[in-house]
Amino acid sequence: MARVPFESLSLHYSMHRTLSFGPDDLLSKIVKGSGGYCMELNTFFVSVLRSLNYPLFSVGGRVGMGGAYGGWNHQLNIVTIDCRRYVVDVRFCSNGPLQPNPPEDGREFPQIAPARGKLECKALPIHTDASQLLPCRFRSDEPHHHEMNLTSMTSPRNFFVYAVMYIRTILDDRTGKLIGLLILLRDYVKRQLGGHAEIIENLETKAWRVAALRKWF
Template identity: 50%
Template sequence: MHAYSDEQVSRYLQYIVYQGDARQQASQDPIGCLTTLQRLHMARVPFESLSLHYSRHRLLSLDPQDLFAKIVGTGRGGYCMEVNAFFAAVLRGLGFTLYSAGGRVKIPTVGYTGWDHMVNLVTIQNQRYLVDVGFGSNGPPHPIPLQNGHEYTGISPARGRLQHRHLSDSHSDPHQRVWLLSTQDSPSAPWTERYHFVETEFLPGDFELMNLRTMTTPQSFFVQSVMCLRTILDDRTENVVGVLILHRDYVKRRVGAESEIVEQLESEAQRVGALEKYYDIVLSPEEQRGIWGLASELRPKAPHA
């Protein structure tokens, strides 16, 4: 499995504004270091689908060097397989022990998809942790121990829960077990199943096939939707307090239980400007032309007759 070089790791740490000696901290306080890395990463590296729309070829590479150039070199992010593969190579470069596994996402009214999600499983002192920097606003914002029934605080007031269980609506074999991640919007809200994953290590070839399907099938959420998301930290960058979401024709900020549309987008020029304004993402003229003619292109509404 690939690990980034010391020079690449140093560039990345500078990019996310990591304070202190990460290598020393990873050795002395690995869970603290991992938690800080995930928090800073998700606030700096967006979860986004832009290259499936603002591109001539609309193909996504999982090659580690391509990912480094895209994320650290050009200030972009990616969807789950991109950002989690990238983060895995960073963690290996810092000496963490981990592997990547596959997951299935639950779509409302549809059920579980096929294998189309990647997670990282990091082992610290004989305890495995779920580390996922690529599931958007409903993903865990910090490492989650693989302990059946473990509940955690997400982006307040949301909560999360991890269970090791049989899926009565999916499994035909009653002995099957998967790790199931669920969330609730508030302590009084119902639990919603988000995705499940297994502890089997997936190999690069597995993710290549998963990536091919996810980036090309017309039914893919990422193919259909222009989206970009990053987390919001408090003033001391110590806690995740919200999310900033660009989805199709709006930018929404959610901090705690409060949510507001901060900008309604009515044209491609306005959406391109919003990406630079809120995410520091600058699209080249060639990239901007890549969306012309696609269903996802944001066209000004025609005036009423």
């Protein structure tokens, strides 16, 4: 989480402006120092875990904002260790869990301090089947997975398509703990440490944004 950034640069600063989920393409992109958004990073993490013989499956998710849920626009993994399932989400934008968590209703987990998260295991109001506590399964080679990504990287209404984003987690080299975030979002760069956040640079032009990416990231 400290070394791989969460970012949408390929959708704005590449010739093709598309994303590939091919294992070799993800390996080349992420290991060489770039990052990606949730579907890229969690898909790559699937390859890592499967190479280590962990049993798992990927799930699609909906992101809730103010009580309303959007379409299938998030991906995470359910990993089984010693006959017990864990929710594993290596990146959820600027927030998310710092550790695997059993899917237990009400379970709290640490995020970058002072934030904390809590799991809720219940049916969403929009689901017609009240027993559906986990989103539908799909493998990385199934059409649903590619359909989710196609929408996320091409729809003009998708956040990553209309907003340039680059997020790097700040690591305390002395303690090894994640202590903050450095965020470039559209026209500003913001630093978050603990409960304090400050804008450290405003970006008035596209050229300023490119210069800020080089300077801060």
